[in-house]
Amino acid sequence: MLLALGAAALLSACSVAPVYERPSVDTPAAWKEAAPAAGWVPAAPADHTDRRDWWAPFADTELDGLLRRVAVSNQNVAAAVAAYAQARATLAEQRAGWYPSVSLGAGLTRSGGKARACA
Secondary structure, three states: OHHHHHHHHHOOOOOOOOOOOOOOOOOOOOOOOOOOOOOOOOOOOOOOOOOOOOHHHHHHHHHHHHHHHHHHHHHHHHHHHHHHHHHHHHHHHHHHHHOOOOOOOEEEEEEEEOOOOOO
């Protein structure tokens, strides 16, 4: 056993991998963004704009109908998610009785002592 342990320790120090040589890479002193290609424009976020009727410029009646259906369906999905969450909470409440509980109480009782009169 001791011989096997010694052999394992001795052989673990051996490496057959070649010595790593770090490749040389030409890196610039600072990074600079290249000029955009023809036709490309840098992003201009418009987070402050109102997006309620983003589809209105398309003037497509089919798209209008689809988005009305989505608005109703999203409410159905939200109601289903809420019902599922409520069912899981009810199940967790019912299963809570399976686990041990810890309680702590304190009390003080005095009996059999003489009554003292205050002077």
